[in-house]
């Protein structure tokens with residue numbers, strides 16, 4: 001039997017909670033609340049503090065994390081999260097600060113944000129930055145609302161189309177939809193880049209913008225990017241850069257120099273802030289000067305040697321967060337940039353790309369690589385041939401990796417590669433780790449052909465075995481108390 | 486200082502394996518003229534130097550001010566166990582739990598979070614979190630309006646957090662949704678008569694009610710609001726502060742279709758505005774319309790009960806431009822913190838927290854009334870209230886010089902031009918000592 005943990009609700013015993021918020025008899029206040037506003041009773045756990053500690057400690061042990069081992073989850077940049085970042089983000093001067101204190105009381109935070117914006121401008125080749133978006137998708141929506149507003153101000157209401165490659169991440173079309181655009185796809189060519197001929201046939205005056213990742217979601221750098229940019233700029237369409245893959249090119253090339261007008265970064269990928277099991281992240285957006293006035297407010301400006309929250313942007317799209325974004329995440333990215341400096345950032349990308357190419361080179365005889373060219377910080381393999389010959393799918397291979405103590409690569413993305421597995425090692429892994437991982441992948445490959453049966457039943461060494469997704473979705477149980485009813 | 490461990494020998498071996506001469510050959514797809522650009526950044530630092538730099542910045546903030554301010558960010562005590570657990574690498578250095586077999590820690594924790602949000606709100610289902618209270622409300626409105634395809638008006642009273650309203654306007658730009666603001670009455674509550682006499686009622690898809698509202702007041706006209714929403718078949722969206730819910734009436738007594746809000750009070754530091762965490766809870770019939778991640782219970786192949794991300798057919802990676810939202814990463818670690826917070830306080834602690842907040846706010850109100858302020862609105866409030874005084878701005882300014890922030894000036898808000906009004910907040914952390922300091926300071930500045 002596996003070592004699973006009961007639910008907190010199953011540990012609840014009436015009257016056994018130990019935590020006290022008040023030692024006085026505060027309950028008398030209830031008499032001052034009108035009866036018609038009062039709630040009767042409610043279900044809630046009652047568990048003593050030491051049992052709460054044990055509960056979550058046991059739960060934590062059921063997780064795999066990058067502090068435990070190699071996490072080659074493509075497109076997610078699971079690099080080491082420096083521990084100093086956690087320490088500085090928990091300094092009281094930062095975490096006990098109310099967001100609405102007068103500006104002369106928060107000069108430290110504002111200066112940090114001002115300087116971080118400056119660094120990101122330099123790194124991206126952009127003229128202005130907003131730190132307000134809180135994730136990649138939040139940055140995308142911000143950028144697309146800017147595109148919309150830009151065309152609206154110019155009176156070009158017919159510009160309703162956003163073009164993106166068929167390899168785009170799901171958030172790209174979803175963000176376009178949330179900004180009121182229609183999506184038009186452009187095909188990828190046999191080098192994994194944008195098919196220019198196809199692009200010319202889908203581009204017209206109704207196009208508001210182009211959204212792309214470069215290196216793209218195949219881990220490949222589109223060498224035609226400047227030509228593509230020119231095609232869009234001819235139609236007064238704006239170029240949006242999804243920075244999820246920025247770890248490939250920090251200090252190597254600036255999106256601004258490729259011709260992009262708007263960029264978002266995922267600080268929780270490239271800039272080493274931890275992902276937290278699914279956030280909080282930060283998705284700052286940078287723009288060229290013609291769009292500076294459209295950024296969310298406030299931005300951080302400097303006036304008379306003081307840092308200020310500046311609400312004066314004429315065409316601002318408004319706000320995307322109640323306050324200024326995920327400030328504590330910004331502290332971590334700031335610290336990371338300060339420690340690495342320009343050479344450190346550049347070297348990080350160089351080693352990220354070197355690591356990815358090294359693994360690809362070692363695996364390419366076993367696993368088919370659909371695009372035979374130098375990759376950037378990640379690459380995609382296809383298990384299509386293996387599946388045809390052995391019945392073993394990309395999913396089976398991913399699950400086998402879990403059994404060997406690794407996190408799985410990203411599976412079944414991008415959609416244009418059948419049986420895709422996307423591998424991103426990041427720069428923070430040693431050659432020994434890469435070699436061991438390659439060895440594990442080769443063993444798995446051999447197993448596909450020698451012991452396919454075994455492959456279907458993996459993983460076995462993990463806290464649970466494969467899960468029944470269909471059951472979860474068919475009869476959703478997502479609330480303990482409802483299940484009890 | 487960097488975090489790439491390659492020795493010169495490693496690099497040599499790798500480069501040889503790749504049959505290249507140097508690493509830059511890997512970047513040959515990039516236009517040579519654009520490669521390795523100048524970047525102007527400060528010199529690199531050691532960990533020790535970075536720590537000193539960051540301490541310097543932190544010390545430039547006045548985080549030790551006595552702060553009687555809420556307005557969307559609340560000064561609650563964070564139990565030590567919350568930091569202890571969310572500081573575990575297993576939680577904070579994992580990615581989104583795509584691989585359920587090695588992510589049961591995060592998945593079960595989120596399931597427990599969802600369940601406790603449901604228990605608190607009285608709703609049937611909850612998602613795994615949203616970016617913050619403002620975006621959670623904006624997305625709730627989009628969900629509600631998608632249910633009412635023939636309507637394009639959402640009614641939003643003037644007593645809703647003005648920053649949330651700004652976020653709503655940004656989210657709905659480009660969509661077929663129009664905001665109509667509902668005026669407020671002399672009690673600071675929404676004007677029921679406006680609703681009853683509203684001409685365009687056929688166009689209305691949803692009504693938003695913040696409870697307690699931005700002024701801290703509990704809505705007392707709930708029966709009339711429910712009647713209005715049921716008669717006109719309108720989606721009712723509630724925006725609540727979760728720590729009020731152990732005491733104040735909620736669903737199903739109040740017929741909310743969606744309950745949303747900011748869960749920062751459940752274990753998040755104020756942190757200059759983020760990270761916080763939004764939640765969305767709803768009726769089961771709207772489950773498949775929810776944005777974001779949802780964790781569900783299921784079995785593994787050996788029959789063990791386990792948890793998995795579910796109902797993904799709503800989400801961007803499957804439905805792309807037909808998804809319910811673009812949200813991908815959410816605020817999972819904040820949900821973990823909230824789950825620990827709610828678990829450790831438990832039923833009794835959550836009740837006490839609500840009681841003490843009500844109590845402290847009343848004590849603070851008494852002090853201010855004694856010193857010459859007046860209550861702007863009479864009504865039942867939770868831990869915030871609005872006071873009025875003819876030189877409020879001046880007093881606010883002078884108190885700041887003494888290290889006390891007496892709420893926020895409502896005239897500063899771009900939607901609420903409420904001159905001489907302060908929005909004040911007290912919490913369980915508002916100590917007697919700080920109340921005494923405030924009294925003394927008020928005596929000094931008002932003379």
Ligand SMILES: Cc1ncc(COP(=O)(O)O)c(C=O)c1O
Nearest residue numbers: 075135136137169171244813814
């Ligand atoms: C290419 C790409 N774009 C966008 C996103 C969305 O980023 P986030 O999860 O921070 O919203 C991701 C995240 O996986 C991504 O890989």
